[in-house]
Amino acid sequence: MARRILLGAAIVAAIVLFVLAGLVVLVALFGTSASVGGTLPSGRSVTASAKSFFISFESSGNTAIVRTWGREVAIAPAQFTIDGQYTGPLPAGAKAVEVKFQGDDVSITADGVPVKMR
Numbered sequence: 001m002a003r004r005i006l007l008g009a010a011i012v013a014a015i016v017l018f019v020l021a022g023l024v025v026l027v028a029l030f031g032t033s034a035s036v037g038g039t040l041p042s043g044r045s046v047t048a049s050a051k052s053f054f055i056s057f058e059s060s061g062n063t064a065i066v067r068t069w070g071r072e073v074a075i076a077p078a079q080f081t082i083d084g085q086y087t088g089p090l091p092a093g094a095k096a097v098e099v100k101f102q103g104d105d106v107s108i109t110a111d112g113v114p115v116k117m118r
Contacts (some may be wrong), residue, residue, distance in 0.1 A: 001027060007081070031049070032053045033050070033051050034049065034052060034053060034055045035046050035053050035055070036056065038064065040059055040063075042062045042077065042112070043095065044062070044077075044095055046064040046075050046096050046097045046098075046099070047096075047099070048068075048096075048099040048101070049099075049100055050068045050100070050101035051061060051101075051103075052068050052101070055067070055068040055071055055101070056068070056077070062077050063077070063108060068101050072084065073108070073118075075097050075108075076090075076114035077090075077092075077097070078092060080097075080108060080115070082106055086118070087114055087117045087118055088115060091113075091115075094110035094111050099114075
Protein backbone atom coordinates (compact mmCIF):
# COMPACT_ATOMS: atom_id res chain seq x y z
CA MET A 1 0.00 0.00 0.00
CA ALA A 2 2.79 2.43 0.90
CA ARG A 3 4.47 1.72 -2.44
CA ARG A 4 1.29 2.63 -4.34
CA ILE A 5 0.96 5.90 -2.43
CA LEU A 6 4.64 6.71 -3.03
CA LEU A 7 4.34 5.84 -6.73
CA GLY A 8 1.17 7.95 -7.06
CA ALA A 9 2.84 10.91 -5.35
CA ALA A 10 5.88 10.58 -7.63
CA ILE A 11 3.65 10.56 -10.72
CA VAL A 12 1.72 13.62 -9.54
CA ALA A 13 4.99 15.44 -8.76
CA ALA A 14 6.37 14.58 -12.21
CA ILE A 15 3.23 15.89 -13.91
CA VAL A 16 3.33 19.12 -11.90
CA LEU A 17 7.01 19.64 -12.79
CA PHE A 18 6.30 18.96 -16.47
CA VAL A 19 3.45 21.50 -16.53
CA LEU A 20 5.57 24.12 -14.74
CA ALA A 21 8.45 23.59 -17.16
CA GLY A 22 6.04 24.04 -20.08
CA LEU A 23 4.76 27.30 -18.60
CA VAL A 24 8.31 28.60 -18.17
CA VAL A 25 9.05 27.85 -21.84
CA LEU A 26 5.84 29.56 -23.01
CA VAL A 27 6.56 32.68 -20.96
CA ALA A 28 10.15 32.76 -22.22
CA LEU A 29 9.11 32.44 -25.86
CA PHE A 30 5.97 34.56 -25.98
CA GLY A 31 5.67 36.69 -22.89
CA THR A 32 9.02 38.39 -22.68
CA SER A 33 10.14 41.55 -24.40
CA ALA A 34 13.78 42.43 -24.85
CA SER A 35 15.69 45.32 -26.33
CA VAL A 36 19.29 46.00 -27.29
CA GLY A 37 21.19 48.82 -28.90
CA GLY A 38 24.23 50.98 -29.10
CA THR A 39 25.82 54.03 -30.65
CA LEU A 40 28.03 53.66 -33.72
CA PRO A 41 31.25 55.69 -34.28
CA SER A 42 29.29 57.95 -36.66
CA GLY A 43 27.05 58.96 -33.74
CA ARG A 44 24.04 57.05 -35.08
CA SER A 45 22.15 55.16 -32.41
CA VAL A 46 20.62 51.81 -33.32
CA THR A 47 18.09 50.14 -31.05
CA ALA A 48 16.08 46.99 -31.52
CA SER A 49 13.24 45.30 -29.69
CA ALA A 50 11.52 41.94 -29.93
CA LYS A 51 8.97 39.95 -28.03
CA SER A 52 11.55 37.30 -27.32
CA PHE A 53 14.12 36.47 -24.72
CA PHE A 54 16.85 36.22 -27.36
CA ILE A 55 18.03 39.30 -29.21
CA SER A 56 21.61 40.35 -29.87
CA PHE A 57 23.40 43.46 -31.08
CA GLU A 58 26.88 43.79 -32.49
CA SER A 59 28.64 46.48 -34.47
CA SER A 60 31.61 46.71 -36.76
CA GLY A 61 32.61 50.20 -37.80
CA ASN A 62 29.44 52.09 -38.72
CA THR A 63 27.37 48.94 -39.33
CA ALA A 64 25.11 47.39 -36.69
CA ILE A 65 23.81 43.82 -36.82
CA VAL A 66 20.77 42.76 -34.81
CA ARG A 67 19.69 39.12 -34.55
CA THR A 68 16.72 37.31 -33.08
CA TRP A 69 15.53 33.74 -33.68
CA GLY A 70 16.89 33.23 -37.19
CA ARG A 71 16.31 36.81 -38.36
CA GLU A 72 19.15 39.26 -38.99
CA VAL A 73 19.00 42.96 -39.77
CA ALA A 74 22.16 44.83 -40.77
CA ILE A 75 22.04 48.62 -40.54
CA ALA A 76 24.80 50.13 -42.71
CA PRO A 77 25.48 53.86 -43.23
CA ALA A 78 23.22 54.21 -46.30
CA GLN A 79 21.19 50.98 -46.49
CA PHE A 80 19.86 48.02 -44.57
CA THR A 81 19.50 44.32 -45.23
CA ILE A 82 17.17 41.75 -43.74
CA ASP A 83 18.41 38.16 -43.69
CA GLY A 84 21.25 39.10 -46.04
CA GLN A 85 19.01 40.60 -48.74
CA TYR A 86 19.16 44.28 -49.68
CA THR A 87 15.89 45.72 -48.46
CA GLY A 88 16.19 49.47 -48.83
CA PRO A 89 18.08 52.72 -48.38
CA LEU A 90 18.36 54.68 -45.15
CA PRO A 91 18.27 58.47 -44.98
CA ALA A 92 21.90 59.64 -45.03
CA GLY A 93 21.62 61.90 -41.99
CA ALA A 94 19.54 59.59 -39.80
CA LYS A 95 20.79 59.77 -36.22
CA ALA A 96 18.45 57.21 -34.63
CA VAL A 97 17.39 53.92 -36.22
CA GLU A 98 14.94 51.60 -34.49
CA VAL A 99 14.31 47.99 -35.50
CA LYS A 100 11.21 46.16 -34.26
CA PHE A 101 10.74 42.43 -34.63
CA GLN A 102 7.06 41.44 -34.41
CA GLY A 103 6.74 37.74 -35.08
CA ASP A 104 8.13 37.24 -38.59
CA ASP A 105 7.69 40.93 -39.46
CA VAL A 106 10.42 43.53 -39.20
CA SER A 107 9.81 47.27 -39.15
CA ILE A 108 12.44 49.99 -39.21
CA THR A 109 12.20 53.68 -38.41
CA ALA A 110 14.84 56.37 -38.98
CA ASP A 111 14.50 59.41 -36.75
CA GLY A 112 10.94 58.28 -35.97
CA VAL A 113 9.85 57.99 -39.63
CA PRO A 114 8.98 54.53 -41.01
CA VAL A 115 11.49 53.36 -43.62
CA LYS A 116 10.06 51.86 -46.80
CA MET A 117 11.18 48.35 -47.63
CA ARG A 118 11.50 46.79 -51.03
